[in-house]
Amino acid sequence: MNKVYIYKGFERFWHWMQALLIIFLALTGFEIHGSFKFFGFENAVKFHIIAAYGFIILIAFAMFWHFTTGEWKQYIPTFNNIKAQLNYYIFGIFKNAPHPTRKTQLSKLNPLQRLTYLGLKIVVIPIMVSTGILYMLYRFPQGEGIRSFVVAGLDTIAILHTLGAFILIAFFISHLYLITTGTNIFTNLKAMITGYEDLDEHENHDEVVEQISENK
Amino acid sequence: MRKTIGLILLFVLPILAVVLVVNTDKPMPTKLDKLKEKYSKKHVPGVDHSKFAQLNKKFARPQDITLECISCHTERHTEIMQSTHWRWLSDEYMKGRGIVSIGKRNILNNHCISVGGNEGTCNRCHIGYGYDSKDFDFSKAENIDCLACHDNSGKYEKEKEAAGNPKPDLDFAYIAQHVGKPKMENCGYCHFNGGGGNNSKHGDLEEALYEASKEVDVHLAKDGANMQCIDCHEAENHKMEGRLYTMASMNRGRLECEKCHSSKPHNDDIVNEHTVKIACQTCHIPIYAKVNATKTHWDWSKAGDLKDGKPYDIKDKDGNEIYLSIKGAITWEKMLKPEYKWFDGTAQHHLLEDKITQVPLVLNPLNGDYDSPDAKIVPVKVMRSIQPYDPEFKTLVAPKLWDKEVGKGGYWKDFDWNTSIAKGMEYAGRPWSGKYGFVKTEMNWILNHMVSPKEKTVQCIECHTRDNSRLAEIKDVYIPGRDYNAWVDNFGIAAIVLTFLGVLSHGTIRIVYGKKNKVKNIEEEENNE
Numbered sequence: 121m122n123k124v125y126i127y128k129g130f131e132r133f134w135h136w137m138q139a140l141l142i143i144f145l146a147l148t149g150f151e152i153h154g155s156f157k158f159f160g161f162e163n164a165v166k167f168h169i170i171a172a173y174g175f176i177i178l179i180a181f182a183m184f185w186h187f188t189t190g191e192w193k194q195y196i197p198t199f200n201n202i203k204a205q206l207n208y209y210i211f212g213i214f215k216n217a218p219h220p221t222r223k224t225q226l227s228k229l230n231p232l233q234r235l236t237y238l239g240l241k242i243v244v245i246p247i248m249v250s251t252g253i254l255y256m257l258y259r260f261p262q263g264e265g266i267r268s269f270v271v272a273g274l275d276t277i278a279i280l281h282t283l284g285a286f287i288l289i290a291f292f293i294s295h296l297y298l299i300t301t302g303t304n305i306f307t308n309l310k311a312m313i314t315g316y317e318d319l320d321e322h323e324n325h326d327e328v329v330e331q332i333s334e335n336k
Numbered sequence: 337m338r339k340t341i342g343l344i345l346l347f348v349l350p351i352l353a354v355v356l357v358v359n360t361d362k363p364m365p366t367k368l369d370k371l372k373e374k375y376s377k378k379h380v381p382g383v384d385h386s387k388f389a390q391l392n393k394k395f396a397r398p399q400d401i402t403l404e405c406i407s408c409h410t411e412r413h414t415e416i417m418q419s420t421h422w423r424w425l426s427d428e429y430m431k432g433r434g435i436v437s438i439g440k441r442n443i444l445n446n447h448c449i450s451v452g453g454n455e456g457t458c459n460r461c462h463i464g465y466g467y468d469s470k471d472f473d474f475s476k477a478e479n480i481d482c483l484a485c486h487d488n489s490g491k492y493e494k495e496k497e498a499a500g501n502p503k504p505d506l507d508f509a510y511i512a513q514h515v516g517k518p519k520m521e522n523c524g525y526c527h528f529n530g531g532g533g534n535n536s537k538h539g540d541l542e543e544a545l546y547e548a549s550k551e552v553d554v555h556l557a558k559d560g561a562n563m564q565c566i567d568c569h570e571a572e573n574h575k576m577e578g579r580l581y582t583m584a585s586m587n588r589g590r591l592e593c594e595k596c597h598s599s600k601p602h603n604d605d606i607v608n609e610h611t612v613k614i615a616c617q618t619c620h621i622p623i624y625a626k627v628n629a630t631k632t633h634w635d636w637s638k639a640g641d642l643k644d645g646k647p648y649d650i651k652d653k654d655g656n657e658i659y660l661s662i663k664g665a666i667t668w669e670k671m672l673k674p675e676y677k678w679f680d681g682t683a684q685h686h687l688l689e690d691k692i693t694q695v696p697l698v699l700n701p702l703n704g705d706y707d708s709p710d711a712k713i714v715p716v717k718v719m720r721s722i723q724p725y726d727p728e729f730k731t732l733v734a735p736k737l738w739d740k741e742v743g744k745g746g747y748w749k750d751f752d753w754n755t756s757i758a759k760g761m762e763y764a765g766r767p768w769s770g771k772y773g774f775v776k777t778e779m780n781w782i783l784n785h786m787v788s789p790k791e792k793t794v795q796c797i798e799c800h801t802r803d804n805s806r807l808a809e810i811k812d813v814y815i816p817g818r819d820y821n822a823w824v825d826n827f828g829i830a831a832i833v834l835t836f837l838g839v840l841s842h843g844t845i846r847i848v849y850g851k852k853n854k855v856k857n858i859e860e861e862e863n864n865e
Binding site: 129133136137140152153154157160161162165166167169170174209213214215216259260261264265266268274275278279282283285286287289290293294296297300 | 843
């Protein structure tokens with residue numbers, strides 16, 4: 121086994137900050153939705169908006185990071201091995217079969233993860249951000265008065281935002297569970313905290329070079 | 337280690353910053369300070385009427401006082417004679433109807449129904465002398481009652497059932513020498529008592545305002561801004577600001593809170609943004625009829641019950657008349673939550689000649705919905721009544737209720753709807769089939785007064801809630817916290833539950849197999865050895 125530095129500093133910061141913000145946005149958001157009472161409606165709205173701006177800023181940084189480092193390539197979907205990965209989760213995992221996809225520095229995500237995260241990045245999060253911004257900013261103070269954009273279907277915007285939130289929570293639950301499916305229960309968690317993960321020994325220099333040329 | 341501390345700081349610092357920003361106490365809005373300063377300066381009259389010799393004499397008739405007023409204030413009567421206070425009529429444009437002349441003279445309500453035929457008693461609240469029938473001469477300036485509004489002595493009073501004439505035994509010279517700007521008492525004399533008693537009609541205008549606390553009305557409160565009616569209802573050239581849509585139809589001459597408070601009076605942008613669709617009153621008048629009760633329901637069909645051939649009254653423990661042989665059964669309520677409606681500044685009115693097409697019949701439907709750019713949600717007192725109508729012609733009727741004498745058709749003396757309606761409709765010049773029934777009617781009284789202190793304002797959660805939202809009746813807009821899409825919510829909850837169950841069963845199987853495999857592995861290892 122080899123200690124490999126797999127999650128970089130910003131990546132970990134981005135991940136945990138995003139986790140924190142999404143949990144907080146869900147808490148305040150579902151209070152605004154009327155699902156429960158905790159902060160009080162007024163505070164929930166205030167906090168939700170502050171967290172939303174925080175989230176948008178974080179996304180801006182994350183996008184910059186993804187593009188400048190080339191990490192965005194991690195999310196290019198692949199259908200190779202997808203059946204093997206599914207098989208692993210449905211059968212193999214119970215028999216202590218090995219992971220069908222090997223994690224390396226250059227390919228951290230298995231095909232299912234690639235698809236899921238890509239879906240989040242290009243569908244769910246953009247929907248949440250755009251509907252959120254519309255709902256938040258269609259009215260704004262200007263001069264001595266308040267101006268509004270005429271937004272038809274405010275209710276549709278709100279309902280889409282709610283739908284996205286439900287999907288994110290379902291994702292969150294499965295995510296929490298699936299991180300326990302590493303070599304042992306805490307492997308993945310530890311990796312996301314320290315950045316280092318013990319990866320297979322036979323991952324040698326040649327293989328890395330091979331993969332680099334494949335990616336190109 | 338240093339990295340860990342760095343990471344922790346990265347999480348904690350933004351949260352700390354957020355908490356600090358949220359908790360910063362903002363200074364008092366200067367706009368409000370300026371207003372308080374402005375209205376703390378009380379008006380000092382520039383003239384002392386008691387020094388005028390021409391007012392220091394015996395007045396045979398109240399009209400003679402008016403003539404003295406006009407002799408100095410030479411053109412004021414022309415202003416008055418154009419006012420709604422004098423004419424009880426106003427040319428209004430009504431959507432889908434065109435221009436109509438409507439006012440107290442010809443509009444029906446669901447309190448005492450109609451002025452026509454009952455001028456003798458109703459017109460005690462006209463700012464004139466002797467408006468006792470539709471033949472009153474509105475061009476005769478001497479019949480203007482200046483004192484009704486400008487008496488500052490507190491001794492002026494109109495006689496009951498005398499068509500606006502004052503009590504005969506008043507000290508007119510003293511009263512004439514003590515005139516000035518209208519005080520709350522002048523306005524309240526009629527506007528607090530309309531409809532047969534204190535707070536009967538409006539619900540937010542009543543005698544308790546004379547000695548109001550801040551809890552009751554921040555503007556009029558003695559311990560608050562201590563304002564007078566005319567501080568807001570300015571009346572340059574006797575043109576009064578502010579209209580009530582029980583009579584008015586058009587979006588003109590309205591008095592809005594924004595006049596002083598602007599449309600951005602709050603420190604919070606989200607609250608300010610509410611002003612686009614929510615009238616100030618909606619949040620700032622959380623309850624009305626705060627001190628004394630107001631009429632909320634009036635059943636005219638119960639009128640006419642007599643004891644030994646004589647009319648009687650029943651009062652509740654607060655002294656409110658809940659049954660009168662002459663008027664029927666009346667419900668009084670206090671500490672009421674308003675109802676809420678869209679209002680774009682225009683209203684329709686049901687006229688005497690209009691057919692009843694819907695029950696309950698709304699006498700003054702307020703126009704507007706979410707999509708109309710001018711419409712805002714306003715708080716409304718809805719007065720509900722059961723009043724006489726013509727079941728054949730499907731119109732309302734205007735009964736003659738009052739007369740000084742028995743046998744003239746006045747219901748309050750004769751207790752006979754047939755003669756009362758016949759006389760009333762004849763007076764109004766409208767046909768009547770000869771049949772009468774009773775129909776449910778509603779009237780919208782938009783609430784503008786009894787503004788509560790800001791601590792008592794309607795809270796977010798009172799509207800943004802699934803159960804018992806104050807805005808439950810406003811159905812054409814999505815309100816967060818109140819509204820949701822049942823499909824999406826059910827789908828979402830199902831998705832969460834199924835994911836959770838999936839994860840749970842997957843995990844359980846993993847644990848169970850994991851143990852078995854461990855045993856197997858150990859066995860295998862042992863075998864290998």
